[in-house]
Amino acid sequence: MRRSKAMAAVVGVGMFALAACGGGGGDDDDPGVQDTFKEGGAAGSGKDPEAQGPAPEIEGAQEGGTITMLHPDPDAGPDSLDPTSGWSVTDNGILQNLVFRSLTTYRMDQETGEMVLVPDLATDLGQPNEDFTEWKFEIKDGIKWETGDPVTADDIAFGIKRSMDTKDLEGPGAQYSKEFFLGGDKYEGPYVSGEDFEGVQVDGNTITIKMAKPFPEMDYWGAFMAMGPVPSGPAGSPPQYGLKPLATGPYKVESFRPNSELVLVRNDQWDPATDAARHQYVDKWVMKFDQDPAASDELVMSGNEESKTTIVTQLQGSNYQTATQDMGDRVMVGSQACTSFWYPKYDKIKELEVRQALAFAYPYEDAWSAAGEIPGVTRTMGTNILPPGMAGREEYQPVEGEEIGRNPEKAKELLEAAGYGPGDYEIAWAYDASTPEGKAAMEQIKLGLEEAGFKTKPYPYSAGSLYDVWTDPDNPIYKKINVAGVAWCSDWPSGATFIPALFQSDQLYNTGGFSEASIDERIKAVTSMPLEDQPGEWNAIDQEIMTNYFPVVNTGYLNNLFAYGENIGNFTNDSAQGYPNLRDMYVVQ
Amino acid sequence: MTLPATEIGSHGPAEPELAPVENREVTGRSPLRIAFERLRRDPVAVVSFLIVLVFVLIAVFAGTIAKFFGVTTDTVSASSVLEFPSMLPKTGPPNHGFDSNHPFGIAPQSGEDNLATWLFGARTSLLIAAIATFAATFIGVVLGLIAGYAGGVWDRVISFVTDLFLTIPFLLAALAMAPIIADRFGTDPDRYAEVQFYGVIFILTAFGWMTMARLIRGEVLSIREREFVQAARVIGVPTRKILFREILPNLVAPIVVAVSLGLPAYVAAEAGLSYLGIGVTGRPSWGQTIDAATKWFNIYPLYLWQPVIGIVLLVVALNLLGDAIRDALDPKTRR
Numbered sequence: 001m002r003r004s005k006a007m008a009a010v011v012g013v014g015m016f017a018l019a020a021c022g023g024g025g026g027d028d029d030d031p032g033v034q035d036t037f038k039e040g041g042a043a044g045s046g047k048d049p050e051a052q053g054p055a056p057e058i059e060g061a062q063e064g065g066t067i068t069m070l071h072p073d074p075d076a077g078p079d080s081l082d083p084t085s086g087w088s089v090t091d092n093g094i095l096q097n098l099v100f101r102s103l104t105t106y107r108m109d110q111e112t113g114e115m116v117l118v119p120d121l122a123t124d125l126g127q128p129n130e131d132f133t134e135w136k137f138e139i140k141d142g143i144k145w146e147t148g149d150p151v152t153a154d155d156i157a158f159g160i161k162r163s164m165d166t167k168d169l170e171g172p173g174a175q176y177s178k179e180f181f182l183g184g185d186k187y188e189g190p191y192v193s194g195e196d197f198e199g200v201q202v203d204g205n206t207i208t209i210k211m212a213k214p215f216p217e218m219d220y221w222g223a224f225m226a227m228g229p230v231p232s233g234p235a236g237s238p239p240q241y242g243l244k245p246l247a248t249g250p251y252k253v254e255s256f257r258p259n260s261e262l263v264l265v266r267n268d269q270w271d272p273a274t275d276a277a278r279h280q281y282v283d284k285w286v287m288k289f290d291q292d293p294a295a296s297d298e299l300v301m302s303g304n305e306e307s308k309t310t311i312v313t314q315l316q317g318s319n320y321q322t323a324t325q326d327m328g329d330r331v332m333v334g335s336q337a338c339t340s341f342w343y344p345k346y347d348k349i350k351e352l353e354v355r356q357a358l359a360f361a362y363p364y365e366d367a368w369s370a371a372g373e374i375p376g377v378t379r380t381m382g383t384n385i386l387p388p389g390m391a392g393r394e395e396y397q398p399v400e401g402e403e404i405g406r407n408p409e410k411a412k413e414l415l416e417a418a419g420y421g422p423g424d425y426e427i428a429w430a431y432d433a434s435t436p437e438g439k440a441a442m443e444q445i446k447l448g449l450e451e452a453g454f455k456t457k458p459y460p461y462s463a464g465s466l467y468d469v470w471t472d473p474d475n476p477i478y479k480k481i482n483v484a485g486v487a488w489c490s491d492w493p494s495g496a497t498f499i500p501a502l503f504q505s506d507q508l509y510n511t512g513g514f515s516e517a518s519i520d521e522r523i524k525a526v527t528s529m530p531l532e533d534q535p536g537e538w539n540a541i542d543q544e545i546m547t548n549y550f551p552v553v554n555t556g557y558l559n560n561l562f563a564y565g566e567n568i569g570n571f572t573n574d575s576a577q578g579y580p581n582l583r584d585m586y587v588v589q
Numbered sequence: 590m591t592l593p594a595t596e597i598g599s600h601g602p603a604e605p606e607l608a609p610v611e612n613r614e615v616t617g618r619s620p621l622r623i624a625f626e627r628l629r630r631d632p633v634a635v636v637s638f639l640i641v642l643v644f645v646l647i648a649v650f651a652g653t654i655a656k657f658f659g660v661t662t663d664t665v666s667a668s669s670v671l672e673f674p675s676m677l678p679k680t681g682p683p684n685h686g687f688d689s690n691h692p693f694g695i696a697p698q699s700g701e702d703n704l705a706t707w708l709f710g711a712r713t714s715l716l717i718a719a720i721a722t723f724a725a726t727f728i729g730v731v732l733g734l735i736a737g738y739a740g741g742v743w744d745r746v747i748s749f750v751t752d753l754f755l756t757i758p759f760l761l762a763a764l765a766m767a768p769i770i771a772d773r774f775g776t777d778p779d780r781y782a783e784v785q786f787y788g789v790i791f792i793l794t795a796f797g798w799m800t801m802a803r804l805i806r807g808e809v810l811s812i813r814e815r816e817f818v819q820a821a822r823v824i825g826v827p828t829r830k831i832l833f834r835e836i837l838p839n840l841v842a843p844i845v846v847a848v849s850l851g852l853p854a855y856v857a858a859e860a861g862l863s864y865l866g867i868g869v870t871g872r873p874s875w876g877q878t879i880d881a882a883t884k885w886f887n888i889y890p891l892y893l894w895q896p897v898i899g900i901v902l903l904v905v906a907l908n909l910l911g912d913a914i915r916d917a918l919d920p921k922t923r924r
Contacts, residue, residue: 294884318697318884321675366667370699374674433781434768436877439870440699443664451666460781460870462768 047219049125051107051118054272055279058110058570058584065587066284067568069094069311069580070296077289079258080242083225084162085171089336089489090313093579094287096225097278098251098264103137103156103222106576107277108584115493115576117219118276121156121228121248125219131528132214133182137207137222144269145231146247155229157202158190158236160209163226164197165189168238172491173226180215191237214527216534220492250280262287281586300563301326308567309587311580315561317374323563333377334560334573334580338489339387340379341502342429342553343470343512348482352550353418354425358483359404359553360411363448368556370440379556381405385502385542387557389575390493392535398546404554411452422453429483430469433460470511484511487558493576495538499523502552503545514551519544620918621841627917634913640906648715651708658692660705662873667700683889693895696878697885706873707895713874714903717786718855721793726848728798730840733805734832738813748806751799759796759858760865766792767867782871789868793855801847808843812836842918849911853904860900875900 071077071090078091083100086092096105105120119125122137129135143151163173164187178184181199190197201208209218221227230236231246243256250272251264264285272280297319300312303326315323315331323331342362344355365375373379383404386393397403402410415425427449432438439460446456459477461469469477470484486509491497500523501507505515519541526537545551562580564571567588574581618626628634647654655661672679678695681688688694693703736747770788774780812818813836821831862868863876870877875896882893 316884317676319887321677322888363666363668365673366700369667369671369673369676372698374676375668377674433870434866436866436870436881437698440701444667444699447664447666 046109046114046116047125048107048116048118051116051276053275055107055275055277055583056110058279058281058586061279061281061569061584061586062589063281063586064283064589065309065567066286067282067309067311067585067587068286068288068306069313070291070299071287071289071313072291072293072296072316075289075313076259077262077287080239081245081253081256081262082169082171082238082242083159083228083230083245084165084169084173084238085242086225087172089578090289092225093574093577094262094264094285094582096223096577097249097574097582098285099245099247099249099253100225100228101143101248101275102225102228104219104227105223105277106574108572108574108581110584113572115574117223120223120275120277121151122222126222128216128218132216132218132531133211135209135211135215135218137209139205139207140274141205142271142274143248144271145229146252146267146269148269151229151248153202153205153207155231157200157207158195158232159226159228159230160200160207161187161190161195161197162230162236163189164193164199165191165238167192171226172224175491176215176221176224177226180211180213180218180221182210182212184212190232195232216527216531217492217494217496220494223492250275250278251285254284259289261289278583279586285582297323297563300565303566308565311562311564311568311571313560313562313580315563317372317378317561320374320377320561327563330564330566330568330571332562332564332571332573334562334578335387335389335575336489336558336560336578337387337389337493337575338487338558338578339382339385339498340487340555340558341385341485342555343484343486343510343514344551344553345482345484346512346514346551351418353414354420355550355553356399357411357414357418357452357454358427358449359399359550360402360407360414361449361452361454362553362555363406363444363451364556365406366444366448367441370437370444372437373556374561378559378561380559382554382557383546384539385546385552385554386495386498386538387490390490390495390498390535390538392495392537392539393542394539396543396547398543398550406448408448408452411454415453420453423455425453426455426457427483428457428459428481429485430459430461430466430477430481432462432466434462471508485555486511489558489578494535495542496526496534499538499541499545512551514545514549516549519549624842624914624917628913631913631917633909634917637906637910637913640902641910644711644715644903644906647708648712651712655705655708658704660691660702662701662705662709665700665702667698670695670700671697677889682891694889694891696881696892697889698881703878703892703895706878707875707899709873710875710878710896711899711903713869713872714856714859714900717790717793717859717869718852721790721797721855721859722848722852724790724794725797725851726801726844728794729801729847730805730844732798733802734809734836736802737806737809738828738832738836744806747802751802754796755799757796762796763792763862764865764867767862782869785871786869789859789862792862793858797851797855801844801851804843804847805840808840809836812839846911846915846918849914850908853907853911856900856904856907860896 075090081095083095086095096102101120103120103122104117104125106115107118109116117125121139121143123140127136139153139156145151162169163171163177164184166174166178167188168191183198187193187197187199199210229248230241244253247253247267250267250270252267254263254265256262266280266283270280293316296312297316300307300310301319301323342358344358349355364381368375368379383398384393384395412422431442442458446458449456459481461477466485469475470486472478486502488498488502501509503510503514503519504523505520522541526534529537560578569586569588570584572581572584670679671677676697677684678697681691681694691702691704693707696703696706732747736744767788770784774784818831818835821835859868860876860879863874864880866880868874868876878896879893886893
């Protein structure tokens with residue numbers, strides 16, 4: 001999952017979706033939308049352990065120029081550039097691609113648009129032992145810091161150990177390093193527990209990582225910038241390092257104002273021959289955060305000199321019509337690899353039919369629209385738990401004989417089958433009352449559910465994030481609602497980053513409290529299966545959960561709506577990260 | 590030092606000319622009656638009054654008017670009236686011609702009827718502004734009277750509290766308090782809208798009474814020393830009677846002026862709070878519409894113009910009426 005800032009950015013937006021709405025029936029036949037999705041490609045289910053630097057040249061690419069990226073509110077960007085704490089879509093999208101190198105990384109296959117996992121600092125994607133409890137990474141020669149000093153295996157090991165630190169550095173390490181590395185439950189990172197750690201050992205050019213339990217997806221975890229070098233000693237100590245970190249990638253930090261602006265310039269110590277994924281076409285990147293949404297849209301649509309090299313990461317729904325008319329292809333939908341859910345409380349809504357009826361009662365498009373999300377564009381309909389692009393994902397129909405979608409008649413039928421007449425069954429949920437959109441979406445849902453034979457009781461909440469209500473049993477509204485929600489994004493295209501967190505018993509973000517012993521066991525068993533069978537198994541679990549238990553209503557997959565100026569060359573969506581692919585972009589001179 | 594004779598001469602008041610004596614019947618008219626006569630002859634006042642009256646009628650009969658046009662604020666399924674992915678209405682502006690079923694058009698995103706929202710928004714605006722004005726005036730007058738007449742410790746305490754409230758930045762306090770009130774008292778969803786509504790009135794009142802209190806205190810301080818009050822005290826008239834019979838009637842003019850100028854300020858403040866997302870959400874209001882409509886202005890300007898014109902007309906009319914009332918009651922400031 002991507003929590004913390006990702007939750008602010010992705011889920012902040014997703015919030016409305018949840019408070020609001022679900023998946024929409026679908027402009028799937030809209031050719032424009034469909035095409036851009038194909039362009040977006042799959043979220044990186046492919047791997048290429050043989051990939052060597054330099055990265056293949058992009059056809060027509062030119063050197064030079066400055067690209068400005070505007071991140072509209074509520075995307076406040078990074079408050080620290082520390083590689084160990086980076087976990088949000090925006091932080092990762094910028095820093096992993098331009099500034100920091102890690103054990104592995106993603107490269108876009110220019111033919112298919114797919115994201116492929118390739119070696120980065122390591123010479124290959126790692127050598128696991130048979131049961132995935134030990135991984136060896138051999139480090140390439142010729143990698144340098146921006147100062148010109150060589151990056152050693154010790155530096156990388158220090159960075160990896162740093163990801164174990166959950167006190168000074170909050171980051172994804174808590175979810176993966178702490179969870180899987182041998183001794184991770186006790187080790188608190190080099191600053192607290194010292195540099196001696198049994199889980200990470202260095203021998204010459206080789207780093208050996210030992211696991212407490214099988215971790216077949218270490219190569220994917222290696223693509224996080226937390227799995228990269230950090231200088232040991234005072235030079236790399238938090239929190240100062242987060243303000244002026246040392247780059248290893250093609251760009252280095254020229255200036256940084258937290259949550260406001262980040263300027264990146266060429267790093268002349270970066271050697272393209274060692275890097276299989278990144279390019280250095282652009283001279284300078286100016287990243288602006290927390291921008292006024294209306295002003296950002298105006299700028300990029302104006303077509304003036306400044307707008308030609310500008311990218312907006314989230315276009316407002318209200319400007320969609322104008323922008324698509326004026327800018328055509330330069331408005332692009334990109335998959336975020338996120339799903340938002342309505343999560344009925346498993347102990348309160350016990351009947352399978354009622355949970356299924358909810359999925360047919362939910363007014364997907366109405367609620368999206370009222371929440372300001374464009375049906376079929378920034379929200380798309382789906383039934384799988386896993387969003388498009390995940391490894392092994394195959395479409396299926398969880399309810400026999402009827403496609404999931406708005407269908408009040410079917411909902412009434414199911415309610416009747418469960419023994420409830422129209423108006424008998426009350427659905428109580430919490431919505432975001434602090435915005436007009438949240439309230440408007442609630443009214444659409446209320447109307448939709450009532451038309452489908454439910455009684456409704458929406459609880460307004462305006463004191464903060466809806467996760468306060470969904471995850472905190474002490475919240476006064478927590479006990480009153482019988483439907484919670486959650487929006488989830490994958491960290492890499494495997495069900496392992498998605499299904500356990502949401503559908504295993506007693507997980508924090510299992511907000512509906514779904515608990516089935518058979519599913520728990522099946523989830524646990526996946527990691528010990530042969531690697532090639534795992535994606536299929538995740539899809540099978542996805543299907544089993546939805547077909548047999550139907551614990552969640554999929555209220556839509558989340559998509560970005562990018563817009564970019566006419567002089568931006570090779571603009572593509574990095575569907576592994578849900579962010580524009582900055583590695584291969586250039587400015588047309 | 591002496592001044593030139595000419596200068597000295599110019600200093601004295603000119604000798605009043607004796608008015609020719611007329612045999613006209615003298616009728617007694619109260620100052621308020623005179624002021625009313627003046628108001629009636631002031632065209633600006635009459636026009637503003639009519640505009641305000643129209644808005645009041647709209648607010649009172651919003652439901653009836655909406656029914657006459659066949660529109661309601663009931664939620665309609667967004668997909669039934671909107672086109673996707675543009676989220677703009679299927680009928681009416683901006684992409685289609687006038688639709689008599691929805692004279693003001695349909696809101697994008699949510700598909701609400703604009704006319705119904707506008708009518709009930711007028712009701713919300715006026716209701717909140719009127720209640721808040723009344724409450725703030727009441728508190729201000731009471732505290733002003735006490736501070737001005739009792740003096741001493743009372744005066745010092747009340748003046749301190751008044752100054753204290755004046756130092757609190759209104760917007761900051763409102764931003765902090767609105768959600769607290771709503772969530773502290775609004776756990777029951779049925780009462781949430783009500784709590785929010787009175788919460789806004791409370792905030793407006795709590796930060797609106799100070800000017801009135803200061804004004805009244807100052808007036809009382811000067812009236813207290815006037816002969817008729819002194820006389821009443823000497824002959825032993827009870828304090829209550831002095832306050833209500835001697836002083837209060839002399840304060841009617843400043844109170845009326847302050848109220849008439851305060852009302853538009855509250856209308857604007859309420860819209861401002863709604864726009865910032867801390868006003869009412871349980872019922873339609875102009876501020877909310879403005880908030881929703883700003884981002885649509887490029888392709889659907891009419892959507893924003895409706896609430897803006899409503900607020901501007903109402904606030905300007907109320908302000909001009911207030912000015913006219915002040916001029917009528919206080920001839921010294923007559924333009």
